[in-house]
Amino acid sequence: MTPEETVSAPNPIEQFELHRIFPLEISGIETSFTNASLYMLLAALGVVGLMVAATSRKSIVPGRMQALAEMLYEFVANMVRQTAGKEGMKFFPFVFSLFSFILIANLIGLVPYSYSVTSQIVVTFAFAALVITLVVAYGVYRNGFGFLRLFVPHGVPLPVLVVLVPIEIISFLSRPVSLSVRLFANILAGHITLAVFGGFVMMLLASGGWSLLAPVPLLAIVALYALELLVACLQAFVFSVLTCVYLNDAIHPGH
Amino acid sequence: MNLSIISTATAAEGAQETHLGVGAEAQAHHEGGFPPFQTENFAPQIVWLVVIFGVLYILMSRLALPRVGGILESRSEKIASDLEASRNMQSKAQAAALANNETIRLRREEAQTIGREAQQSTAAETLSQRSRAETEASEKIRAAEGRIADAKMRALANVEQIAIEAAGSIVEKLTGSKVDHDRLSAEFRNVKSS
Numbered sequence: 001m002t003p004e005e006t007v008s009a010p011n012p013i014e015q016f017e018l019h020r021i022f023p024l025e026i027s028g029i030e031t032s033f034t035n036a037s038l039y040m041l042l043a044a045l046g047v048v049g050l051m052v053a054a055t056s057r058k059s060i061v062p063g064r065m066q067a068l069a070e071m072l073y074e075f076v077a078n079m080v081r082q083t084a085g086k087e088g089m090k091f092f093p094f095v096f097s098l099f100s101f102i103l104i105a106n107l108i109g110l111v112p113y114s115y116s117v118t119s120q121i122v123v124t125f126a127f128a129a130l131v132i133t134l135v136v137a138y139g140v141y142r143n144g145f146g147f148l149r150l151f152v153p154h155g156v157p158l159p160v161l162v163v164l165v166p167i168e169i170i171s172f173l174s175r176p177v178s179l180s181v182r183l184f185a186n187i188l189a190g191h192i193t194l195a196v197f198g199g200f201v202m203m204l205l206a207s208g209g210w211s212l213l214a215p216v217p218l219l220a221i222v223a224l225y226a227l228e229l230l231v232a233c234l235q236a237f238v239f240s241v242l243t244c245v246y247l248n249d250a251i252h253p254g255h
Numbered sequence: 256m257n258l259s260i261i262s263t264a265t266a267a268e269g270a271q272e273t274h275l276g277v278g279a280e281a282q283a284h285h286e287g288g289f290p291p292f293q294t295e296n297f298a299p300q301i302v303w304l305v306v307i308f309g310v311l312y313i314l315m316s317r318l319a320l321p322r323v324g325g326i327l328e329s330r331s332e333k334i335a336s337d338l339e340a341s342r343n344m345q346s347k348a349q350a351a352a353l354a355n356n357e358t359i360r361l362r363r364e365e366a367q368t369i370g371r372e373a374q375q376s377t378a379a380e381t382l383s384q385r386s387r388a389e390t391e392a393s394e395k396i397r398a399a400e401g402r403i404a405d406a407k408m409r410a411l412a413n414v415e416q417i418a419i420e421a422a423g424s425i426v427e428k429l430t431g432s433k434v435d436h437d438r439l440s441a442e443f444r445n446v447k448s449s
Contacts, residue, residue, distance in 0.1 A: 016290040018300070030298045037303035044311045051319035058326050060333055066326075073323045093316030101311055122297045126304055188291065 012195035016119055016188070036123070039115045043105035051100070072100060076240065083244035087251050094134070095247075098127065099240035106187060106232035110225070118235075119187045121180065128180035131243045139250035150253040179242055186235045190228040197221045419443050 022033040050072070054065030062070060076096045080088050102118060109116025117123055139147040151168040152161060200217035204210050290296065419439045426434045 013290060018290060018293075018296045020299070029302065030295070031302045032299045033303070034296075034299050036296075036300050037307070040303055040307045044307045047311060048314055048319070051315060051323065055319065055322050055326060058322065058329075060326075060330050062326075069319075069323055070327060073320065073327070093320050094312065096320060097308065097312045097315045100315075101308060119291065120296070120300055121291050122300050123304055126301055184291070 012192045012199060015115070015191060015195060035115045036117055036120060039105065039108060039117050040123075043101055043108055043117060046104040046108065047097075047100040050104075072096075076100075079237075079241060080244050083241060084248040084251060088244060088247050091134075091244075091247050095240050095243055098131075098243060099236055102127070102183070102239055103233060103236035106236055107229075109187065109191070110228055110232055116187050116191055118183055119191055121184045124184040125176070125180040127183075127239070128176040131179065131246060132176045135246045135250045138247070139253060142251065143253055147250070147253050150249055152254075154254055175242075175246060179239065183235050183239050186231050190224070190231055194221060194224055194228065197224060415440075415443060 019035045020032040021035065021038065024031045024033060050065065050069050054063070054069050057063070057066070059066060073096070076099050077089075077092060079099075080092045080095050084091065105117040108114055109118065136147075139150070143149075151165050151172065153164060153168070156164060197217045197220050201214050201221070204214040204217065419436070422443070423434050423436065423439050426432075426439075
């Protein structure tokens with residue numbers, strides 16, 4: 001392989017780069033409108049389009065888009081009700097916004113040449129930090145010091161508690177990390193894999209005789225793409241279910 | 256697992272850079288290393304995320320979700336009220352059917368009563384007419400029998416008279432003396448009764 005032949009090989013990391021569309025700075029903080037901001041906006045507009053525009057007619061017999069909006073509503077409502085109970089329904093708008101935003105952002109990110117908002121650790125960590133802050137704030141607001149019962153499993157003998165309480169504390173502290181890294185890493189890894197396989201196709205096509213093998217990684221991309229669609233939906237779901245589980249902890253700390 | 260993918264990806268990227276000797280522009284892009292870990296990218300993303308997600312949350316909680324919830328509620332209410340109405344209609348229909356059956360039963364009984372009465376009255380009339388006819392007939396028969404008996408008596412009386420006269424004339428012829436009529440009829444009665 002000579003350097004000239006591999007010039008066209010794509011860079012799988014390039015898709016995660018941030019491009020500043022309107023550079024901007026307010027009181028020392030950079031607030032540039034970037035491609036990430038653009039796709040956040042698109043995801044939010046997608047959710048708003050589905051949930052506000054499609055339901056504007058309020059028909060008793062729904063059209064396609066309204067049926068989709070209702071399905072999403074009931075899906076998230078059932079998830080919150082089953083995981084966090086009746087009391088958890090006060091967080092339903094929050095969980096719904098979270099789920100629909102992450103879902104649409106993940107799906108938009110799968111469109112070729114687009115940008116995946118959730119492939120940025122800072123975005124997923126911001127969400128995770130928001131969730132954990134909400135859980136701690138509501139847990140303390142509702143239970144006071146009783147929230148600390150979260151770290152003391154019910155009905156466990158004292159010697160075991162000595163070991164168990166630190167483990168519970170560590171597991172609680174690792175929640176924002178696991179929550180954010182899970183989403184970030186899944187989306188990132190998927191997009192890198194797709195780009196790497198795309199690069200294989202390009203390299204095989206440029207390598208003369210081996211170009212006959214080019215359809216193999218192409219077919220792999222198709223299969224991977226299906227998997228990534230599943231991952232996009234599943235990770236949005238996992239993120240919201242875990243949010244509900246953590247909110248349930250805040251509502252009922254003594255488990 | 257995912258981290259290993261990332262590190263191989265970055266390694267591949269690094270290898271590619273050294274291998275190709277990419278230009279200054281590309282190098283400027285990769286100054287901070289792996290894009291998601293470039294700290295100078297954090298602030299603009301967080302700011303816009305907070306703004307956009309905040310607006311989204313407000314729109315969802317104030318506008319969209321109450322509306323969808325309202326649609327679902329009004330639909331379930333409509334379904335419930337429709338079901339209730341149909342249940343009412345059904346029970347009304349059942350009541351009407353029961354009333355109808357009752358009416359039919361009553362009317363049938365009435366019809367049977369009327370039929371029975373008509374039959375009975377016809378039978379009674381027939382019977383009375385028949386008995387009247389029979390009495391009339393038997394009266395006529397009796398009258399006729401009386402007349403026959405009369406005629407017979409008269410005829411018999413005539414025969415007696417004739418026999419007495421015949422006997423008188425026979426005796427007159429035989430004896431030459433006239434026999435008294437009264438004595439002859441008394442003799443006749445003696446013979447007849449013996």
